[in-house]
Amino acid sequence: MNKTILTTLILSALMIGCKDNKTKNNDTSETTKAVQNHTEDTVKEFESSTVYNNAWINEIELNSGAKWEANLETNEGVEKMLKLVEASDPTSVEDYHSLASELNEENNYVIKKCTMTGPSHDNLHVFLHPLIEKIAALGEVSSTEEGAKITAGIKENLKGYYDYFK
Template identity: 45%
Template sequence: MKLQHRIAMILVFLLGIVSLIMGTLVLLGLHETGHVVLQGLLIYNIVLGILSLLVAYLIWNRSRSTSSAVLLLLFSNISVLIFLVLFPNNVAKESIMSMEIRTIIWAIVYLFIRWGSFKNSSLSTKGWGRMAVLLGATTIFLHSCKNNPNKQNSSSQSKPDQVQVEEPSPKVAISNDAWNHQIQLDRGSKWLANAETTSGVSKMRNAIIEFKGRSVSEYRALGDELNALKNTIVKECTMTGPSHDNLHIWLHPLIEKIEALQNIDSEASGVQMVQDIEQHLNGYYDFFE
C-alpha cells in the first residue's frame, strides 16, 4: 500500500471512530457539549462515522470503489455544511466548525486517494492548488453568510412611565426576538416538554425574581448561575422530533443572552439584559407546557 493511501486510511479511520463514539455519547446524554446540538446532526454524524470505517476498510482492501465512496462522503459533508450555515439561528458555531473540519479532512483524503491520477497527468500541483482555492473560497463564503445575517431595523415607542437606560455596550447582545417568527405550535397547541426542561426554566425565572444585585460583578454572577441552569436543561432534555427542534429555536437566543449577561460592563447593561432574559423565559410558556 502506498504511503499516501496509508495516511488516508488512518485519517478516515480516526475520523470514523471519533464521530461514532462522540456522537453516541452525546446522543445518549453521557457527554455534555456545552452548546445546543441538533439531534438530526448527531444521527448524521453517527451514520457518517460508520460509513467512514467502511471507507477505511475499502482503502485497506484497495477496492476500486474507494475513490467514488470518498467523493460521495465529501460532497455529503459539503451539502450538510451549507445547510447548517443557511439554517436559522439555532445551529451552534461549534457544530459548523466541526463540519468544516470534517469536510477539509475528506478533501485531503480524496487528494491522497487520487494522488496517482494527479501525478500521472502532471496535474499534481494544479489539483492541490484548485482544491485549496475551492476550500478556501467556500470557507470564507460560509463564514460570511453565518456572521452577517440579514437584519431588519424596527422602531419602538417608549412608554411614558418606562425608565430609559443608556445605550448597551457593544459587548452586550442586542435583543433578538426573531425566534418568535420561527417557532411553531403543535397544530395550535403547546408542545409537551419534559419535566426537567420546564423545571429548569422555572428555576431560571426564580433566580431572576430573587435577584437583588446592582453591581456589574453581581450581574455577571447571575449570568453564571443562569448558564449552569441552562447547561442542566440541555443535559437532561429528553425531547425528540418537532418539539425538540422548536425548543432549540427558543433556547439558542437565550444562550446568547446569558453569555451577554456574563460579559456586561455596566449596571445599565445588566438591567437591560436581565429584563430581556426574563421576557424570553416568560415566552417559553407560550409554546411549551
C-alpha cells in the same frame, strides 16, 4: 553576451512582476480589511439584536395550535431560571456576572437532561439558542445599564417559554 541579455530579461521580468504583485497584494489586503470590518460590524449588530430582543418568537411554531409537550427537567430548569431572574436584584456588574453564572448552570442542566425529540425538540432549540446568547452576553456586561437591559430580555425570553411549551 546572449547569457547576459537573457539573464537581464529574466531579472527585469521578475522585478516588474514583483512590483505588480506588491500592488495587487496591497489592494487585496485593503479589500480584505474592509470586508473584515464590515463583517465584524454586521456580527456585532446581529449579536446585539439577538441579545436585546426576542425575535425567536417569529421562528418558533406551535404543535398544530397547541403547546409542545416538554420533559419534566426542561420545565423545571426554565422555572428555576425564571425564579432566579425574578428574585435577583443586581446592583453591580459583578452581580450580573454572578446571575449569568447561575443561569448558565440551570441552562446546562436543561440541555443535559433534555429527552425531547422531533419537532418539539427543534422548537425548544429555537427558544434556547437566543437564551444561551443572552446569558453569555450577561456574563460579559461592562455596565449595570447593559446588565439590566439584557436581564429584561432574558426574563421576557423565559416567560415566553410558557406560550409554546407545557
